[in-house]
Amino acid sequence: MKAWVHEKTGDPDVLQLRDMPKPRPGCGELLIRNRAIGLNPVDWKFILWGHDAWSWPHIPGVDGAGEVAEVGKGVSHIGVGARVAYHNDLLRPGSFAEYTVIPARAAIPLPQSLPFAAAASIPCPGLTAQQSIGKVPLWPGAHVLVTGASGAVGGALLQLAREKGWIVHAVASASQADRLLKLGAATVTDYRTEGWKDAWKRRTQYQPLHAVFDMVSGAHAASLAPLLAANGHLVCIQDRQETAPLPAFSTTISLHEVGLNAMHGHACDHQWGRLVAAGVDMARKICEGAFDPQLIETASFEELPASLSRLKAGPNPGNRVILL
Incomplete structure (x- = not known):
């Protein structure tokens, strides 16, 4: 698969487009064929900072939307071909790739009528806002x-x-x-x-x-x-x-x-169920015209580092999304 990776910390221009092995899902996981990638400030910040838990080269990115390409053992509530959005653990290989493995409990089922670009705007911005409201x-x-x-x-x-x-x-x-x-x-x-x-x-x-x-x-x-x-x-x-x-x-x-990534290390299945349900509700409301996904830019996969640089430079009155 094609993936944007980096072998050192720095600005988004350290990212390189490479051929990487397509991952396989483990127990309780899904392999997602990404159709859209949501860009977030946490992406450029951790490309700049790095993390001790990463192995190099690292694939960054926390938000994506696409189709389930493969289902790991122990997953029965979702099948191949399902349309989903997700927030992935920033400690894992991320969404800046054609395929990403995610925990199955993090998958947000999507309506057929919802464009993937709008779906990719839901996880980090929408679920962070939802967590904040719930406090x-x-x-x-x-x-x-x-x-x-x-x-x-x-x-x-x-x-x-x-x-x-x-x-x-x-x-x-x-x-x-x-x-x-x-x-x-x-x-x-x-x-x-x-x-x-x-x-x-x-x-x-x-x-x-x-x-x-x-x-x-x-x-x-x-x-x-x-x-x-x-x-x-x-x-x-x-x-x-x-x-x-x-x-x-x-x-x-x-x-x-508020820290959405804390869910990956410390939340129970019940908490994930409530958070995913909130994402499903946002997806439905976007389709109904009752929730604005705030899309300000859609760019191609090849333009990802440049789009991420624009996000870092700001201003960002909404969401920047990459389409595959």
Whole structure:
């Protein structure tokens, strides 16, 4: 098979297109013939950083969509030819190839009418947003703030939060305001506006915030903790809180970290079943026109490193997908 591999860490231009042995699925696994590959920030970050668990040359990539080409032993719930999307463990050989082996429990069944390009946008952005939403037990009408809202995860989160009946306030570039309002934001704050955090602090005296979803950094999230009402929720989608950002027994907020890859090493089958069901629901809603997959670029397999470089350079108001 053809695969994009790297033998050293670096920018996306370290990737090389090579002939590699086509893998075989083991017990509880599926071999997927990839038809589309979803590109994500975690891809270029780990190409840059590397990981001790990898063997070289390494095939990166966590998201893909395609058809089941072979079924491993012990798998009975899905068969050859089934259309699926998946998020694969970043420690394993990944999706930047014509074929990828995945855990069978990670396969998201797809409707026949769903294009593979849209399907490849579901796993990392959509399921990360779903995990984030699931962290907080809020009610319809609750007010939440979403920073970094213009990215792929932010756009998915806006749509899921709107379905919950939450009132969502987005923080992003002013140029993305119209798009974010269509996705479900009630208001949009330009992050470039000087003193916007202070303005929000004054605003919360009259309208409390019940959750903050931050996609910038742990330090940035900590700076937003004072905006939360009593028993509020601070959800870090980039980084985490190593120390409590507020004094003990003040507003008694809850701290949450989000990392989709943790599912591969630590989740039970029941958790996977719930996550896959959420992916199936997103796929159905895309077909019905009720969920925007936010596709901003589709490129060929040969263009993968260049597309990944564009993702790294940004901005990325949506998803970049590779078609095979």
